[in-house]
Amino acid sequence: xxxxxxxxxxxxxxxxxxxxxxxxxxxxxxxxxxxxxxxxxxxxxxxxxxxxxxxxxxxxxxxxxxxxxxxxxxxxxxxxxxxxxxxxxxxxxxxxxxxxxxxxxxxxxxxxxxxxxxxxxxxxxxxxxxxxxxxxxxxxxxxxxxxxxxxxxxxxxxxxxxxxxxxxxxxxxxxxxxxxxxxxxxxxxxxxxxxxxxxxxxxxxxxxxxxxxxxxxxxxxxxxxxxxxxxxxxxxxxxxxxxxxxxxxxxxxxxxxxxxxxxxxxxxxxxx
Numbered sequence: 001x002x003x004x005x006x007x008x009x010x011x012x013x014x015x016x017x018x019x020x021x022x023x024x025x026x027x028x029x030x031x032x033x034x035x036x037x038x039x040x041x042x043x044x045x046x047x048x049x050x051x052x053x054x055x056x057x058x059x060x061x062x063x064x065x066x067x068x069x070x071x072x073x074x075x076x077x078x079x080x081x082x083x084x085x086x087x088x089x090x091x092x093x094x095x096x097x098x099x100x101x102x103x104x105x106x107x108x109x110x111x112x113x114x115x116x117x118x119x120x121x122x123x124x125x126x127x128x129x130x131x132x133x134x135x136x137x138x139x140x141x142x143x144x145x146x147x148x149x150x151x152x153x154x155x156x157x158x159x160x161x162x163x164x165x166x167x168x169x170x171x172x173x174x175x176x177x178x179x180x181x182x183x184x185x186x187x188x189x190x191x192x193x194x195x196x197x198x199x200x201x202x203x204x205x206x207x208x209x210x211x212x213x214x215x216x217x218x219x220x221x222x223x224x225x226x227x228x229x230x231x232x233x234x235x236x237x238x239x240x241x242x243x244x245x246x247x248x249x250x251x252x253x254x255x256x257x258x259x260x261x262x263x264x265x266x267x268x269x270x271x272x
Contacts, residue, residue: 011082015095019078030106045120049244052237063112066245067105069252074102131185132157138192209264216257223250
């Protein structure tokens with residue numbers, strides 16, 4: 001077996017190589033799918049996010065290309081994951097998270113590029129994946145279980161989101177029922193992370209730097225505010241400066257900052 005490539009600073013390049021392969025493969029598949037029409041006809045999915053549909057292959061260019069932020073964020077996460085202490089801290093889940101963040105980009109872009117029903121489902125699935133990861137990783141640490149428990153909980157959460165998403169009625173503020181499931185999982189993650197931090201201070205154990213968590217939460221709350229305002233009040237359909245594109249970029253930043261929260265976990269010093 002060939003040993004993983006390691007830089008002079010003791011950093012493994014395997015996480016970056018794996019994540020880069022996922023980025024290239026998923027982006028390539030998206031390009032083929034859009035060009036060949038594999039995702040189906042334009043049914044107006046995502047048309048409520050202000051940007052007017054163009055006549056070319058990419059229906060909403062700003063809302064499509066802004067998803068490159070997720071790919072970049074995933075690659076940066078993978079770079080951090082190459083450090084042995086980061087991989088140990090996350091219990092071998094750093095590279096899977098990096099790959100997941102990368103996949104958010106092509107999945108969301110599939111909807112905005114085609115406005116197809118299948119693209120819309122991929123967009124929602126990507127949201128379910130990242131929220132399920134955040135909630136499952138927090139709960140896994142709360143109950144002090146291993147990776148098997150994490151993956152079981154992760155799969156259960158994704159399945160639950162898909163079931164909730166079957167409701168096709170419009171939901172106030174967040175539009176889709178699937179968005180309610182997404183928000184509920186993120187709230188679970190936030191509450192659990194705060195409780196983990198407080199427990200570590202009370203009884204000892206690994207403790208995160210909540211400043212990273214505050215940054216992640218602040219970014220996604222700002223993104224949500226922009227997401228709502230630009231659906232009506234701040235909407236210029238023919239501009240390439242789209243509020244929903246800002247939503248994508250801020251969400252990518254939030255995903256990265258969430259990872260920095262997790263990798264900041266350290267034992268609590270004596271006397272604190």
